[in-house]
Amino acid sequence: MAASASLTMAAMNLLIWWKQRSAWANLLFSLTATGVAAFAYFELSMMRAQTPADFAAALRWGHVAVWFIVVPLVGFLRLYLHAGRLWLAWAVCGTRTLALLLNFLTGQNLNYLEVVRLVPVSLLGEPVFVAQGVPNPWQVVAHVNVLLLIAYCADATLTVWRRGEHRKAVMVGGSIILFQSIAFVETFLVFWGFVRVPITLGLAFLGLVAAMAYELSREVLSAAQTARELRENEARMSLAVGAANLGLWIQDFTRNEVWASDTWRRLFGFASSDSLTFERVLLRVHPEDRELVERVMAEAKAGGGQYEMDFRLLLPNGDVRWIASRGGVECDARGKALTARGVSRDITATKKSEQESRLLRQEIAHAGRVSLMGQLASALAHEISQPLGAILRNAEAADLFMQQASPDLDEIRAILADIRADDKRAGMVIDRMRALLRRNELDARPLAVGEIVADVVGLTQADALARRVKLNTDISERLPQVRGDRVHLQQVLLNLIVNGMDALEGSSRQDRQIDVTARLNDTQMVEISVSDTGHGIPIDVLPHVFDPFYTTKATGMGIGLSMSRTIIEAHGGRIWAENDPRGGAIFRFALAVAEETAPS
């Protein structure tokens, strides 16, 4: 029974080793188990021996089985526990081999110089034989061997225990020590003739084998668990891939085969039954992008690296589909490409909306220019209607005065002077507007900042009133002149003020306010700031406010501030934005002082 159980376990582990050649521990265990089975057979032969010679022969062959138990066991321990001193392992194997040699060279076997007679005893009611004879002194080598094995095993077990693998230490190391100790005590007592019982080491060995088998089967079980988890992971993965509408594909370079998921096949317009090759896939790629795809894949294959690209497909029905593809190439140890794996995603909609937003931006830019013109025109109308209205009323008044019996000529003269002054005023407004509208090259000359500010504030005042915004200015006295182009700098200031008014849309009426200040800063530059009492600039937007086409306004074009920056930088100055701790945004720009007026 012990023999058949051992053989079953031996066969199982042999099979595992056969399937998976790296499982040496299983092979060694298989040998040990086979040894145990053989030993059980010889043990039985001894108990049933008819003559002392039969007994001696069975015992002699039994030692061969013991060699096959002990030596593979040592190997198993080293492989499975990764512990134990190497010299001890060699000592165990050496003494066991020596014992086997002595077994054949001295006496009738290692244990007896001569078996004299067989004595019948009862074992569990069965009549069996035990031997009486002259003990072979060389069997000391066997005892030493067993003690060495126990020592080796104890050492390995301690190491494993210290590593924290308590279960392994107890199950493998502990059981081997226990069963070897039983075997040692039994053989010592029996073969030196202290007790007269049959040798039943087979049972001890069976326990040992059972403990080892239990340990190994756990590995098999955990492998099965791993396999189940893998399947589960795969299911989850495919769910995620399906949800993201990702197509998966794997190319095997050694066989020029392409495996692809159903989603991928749908993306590329292949049926699930179509067999795929790289060349067939390439034919689906839009002719204009084919070269790109080939090149990227070749580079990834040569470099064994990652790749990422967007390309178009030309589907059989003539549709064009945008694909974003990314993946990597896996190489063997010598750098030869084995497989490429990748995911593909349909980005047609994204590409389309990108294109649309580009068009939209162009339209908005155009509309923005038109609306800037509209603003200028509105400002012009208000600016000019004042002097024109004054001229009209003055003329009408003069008319009425003239109709009086004795016209007040002084009054009429005053009226005519006012009419001329108002006409000049209207003419100046027109000149200023024309200058603003003209796109001159940079015409740098010394300028008074106060005048620029006053001009632009005058232009925007009407708009500010209409939008209920209070526009204040605070210009330092005795400010040195700056060097720059009047029209361009006016444009910048106009942009900043109009932006500020936009920022105040929707804020409560009392605090709608824009402050324009100009002062000489610490770096001896003239710094002009435009601050509003709006909600300020969100911190994530702040770094982008000067980017072209960046806008947070529903009707904005994202041009004004980027143009302003271009202008200021062309002047050798700088422009920046910050948030006012009291609320609202502040835009500042600094310009170099004109040399002629720089304070000494």
Added chain:
Amino acid sequence: MNEGGPIVRIVDDDAAFLVAIARLLKAAGYLVRTYSSAAELLANLGDDAGCVVADLRMPGMDGLDLQGELLREANPMPVIFLTGEGDIPTTVKAMRQGAEDFLTKRGPKEDLFAAVDRALARDARKRGERAHLRLLHTRFDTLTPRERDVLRHVVAGRLNKQIAADLGISERMVKLHRTAITTKLQVRSVAELIRLVQAAGLFV
């Protein structure tokens, strides 16, 4: 400075236009005063009859703000707005607040004169009404508290008997109070009394 006639107050931040329009109205025979801001006008309002001609767009307090302030004053003159170019929402708001007129700065002067005339006429009418009302109130002010209580019940249509019960006085006393009321308010019938109470805007 009041020469007996109503005064046209002109408010505009644009000095040149202010002078010009003042000249025109003066030449047309109006009494004129000029102010460069709404605040200046409000600080020197006085109680002379007249109207206000105001620029709609002004820094600080604008035309609409001025109109709102004026409505709270003891001398709520009609306001005529002037604007460079009128926009609809502002116009609507101004009209809702009772703007007398809404003119563009360079419109025909006849329109301006007509608007000023209408405004002055309306101011005169309103003044008359206010004076009458004040007179009524002075008459009502001569009533004693008890007489006012009785008056309230009479106007509510209660009989003398009921009034006596409500106020805890004799019917004879009620009759005496009623006589005092009709004498003080110089009315001859209950119908006339009720008309007078309504005109004075009492007990509503």
